[in-house]
Amino acid sequence: MTNADGSPRPDEGERADAAAQRPVDGDAETGSTAGEFGRQFAAAAEKSGLGALARDEKLSGRDLLVAVGGVRGILEALLPGLVFLVVYSGLTSFAGQDPQAALVPALVASVGLAVVFTIVRLVTKGQPTQAIAGLIGVLASAALALWSGDARDNYVIGFYTNAAYALALTVSLFVRWPAIGLIVGFLMGDGVAWKQDKRKYRAAQFLTLVWIGLFVARLAVQLPFYLVDNVEALGAMRLLMGVPLYALVLVFSWLVVRAVYPSSARSGE
Numbered sequence: 001m002t003n004a005d006g007s008p009r010p011d012e013g014e015r016a017d018a019a020a021q022r023p024v025d026g027d028a029e030t031g032s033t034a035g036e037f038g039r040q041f042a043a044a045a046e047k048s049g050l051g052a053l054a055r056d057e058k059l060s061g062r063d064l065l066v067a068v069g070g071v072r073g074i075l076e077a078l079l080p081g082l083v084f085l086v087v088y089s090g091l092t093s094f095a096g097q098d099p100q101a102a103l104v105p106a107l108v109a110s111v112g113l114a115v116v117f118t119i120v121r122l123v124t125k126g127q128p129t130q131a132i133a134g135l136i137g138v139l140a141s142a143a144l145a146l147w148s149g150d151a152r153d154n155y156v157i158g159f160y161t162n163a164a165y166a167l168a169l170t171v172s173l174f175v176r177w178p179a180i181g182l183i184v185g186f187l188m189g190d191g192v193a194w195k196q197d198k199r200k201y202r203a204a205q206f207l208t209l210v211w212i213g214l215f216v217a218r219l220a221v222q223l224p225f226y227l228v229d230n231v232e233a234l235g236a237m238r239l240l241m242g243v244p245l246y247a248l249v250l251v252f253s254w255l256v257v258r259a260v261y262p263s264s265a266r267s268g269e
Contacts, residue, residue, distance in 0.1 A: 053066075053067040053254060056254070059254055064250065064251065067250055068243055068246060068247050069243075072117075074243055076117045077134065078243060079117075080111070080134070080138050081238060084107065084154060084235065085231075085232065087102075087106040087109045088102050088106035088151055089231075089232050091106065093232075099151060099231075102151075103146070104146070107142040107154070110142065110154075111138055111139060111142050114139070117135070118131040118132055118134075118135045140157055141154045141155070141156070141157050142154065144157065152226050152229055155226065155234055155238055158218075158238060159222070159223065162218045162219050163215070165211075166215035166219070169208050169211055172208060173205060173209070173212075176195075178204040178205050178208035179208055179211075180208040180253070181195070181204025184204065184207070185200075185204075188261055199260055200260050203256055203260045206256065210249060210252065210253065211249065214246070214249050217241070218241050221241060225237060
């Protein structure tokens with residue numbers, strides 16, 4: 001069908017699609033807020049190396065290493081927890097110490113290592129943010145474990161952190177501004193335009209669900225070990241489902257982003 005001037009008239013389906021994509025006042029206001037959050041997250045992601053990773057035509061091991069924090073960042077993320085687990089397990093399993101007696105030296109070793117990492121960052125004039133954030137997390141976890149006298153409480157804050165991330169991402173899906181789409185959109189120079197592209201929007205929803213799955217999986221696997229007071233298994237799962245699983249989900253996310261964004265967009269042309 002045509003209009004009076006001879007131009008083609010959109011059919012009902014096209015009008016419905018246009019209406020669905022046209023933002024109402026509330027959606028525009030939400031979009032403005034979501035866009036601001038997206039810019040902030042994207043800026044943080046850019047600093048961490050995720051921007052280069054998202055735009056790469058080929059996935060290089062170096063860029064993936066930078067995206068997960070580099071060698072130093074990986075050591076800062078893994079070693080305090082590993083040292084705590086080794087010292088605590090060694091004292092309780094091989095030295096036969098009481099769990100509460102083994103708790104203090106294990107926490108001292110873990111916190112001490114985190115302090116060393118932070119000092120090294122400051123002395124070498126590197127970016128201390130990651131080390132300081134890690135130190136605060138280690139200190140808070142150690143304080144909680146010391147207060148309760150229970151070694152498994154050294155891992156409790158991680159449960160709340162993963163639950164908070166999962167909840168925030170879930171909320172972003174319900175308000176139709178999937179958080180991963182916001183981050184990727186600004187990293188790729190797409191802003192919030194991806195929301196009007198069905199393929200990109202669905203990819204953003206899918207990737208947000210994947211990241212929700214990461215945080216939920218951590219809780220589903222680790223909480224049972226906490227409930228049965230298996231500190232060794234809990235600590236091991238925390239390490240395995242930390243940086244290694246994070247890197248795996250990053251690689252998968254890169255594959256999806258590479259599929260939905262043209263080469264010119266990724267290369268910044």
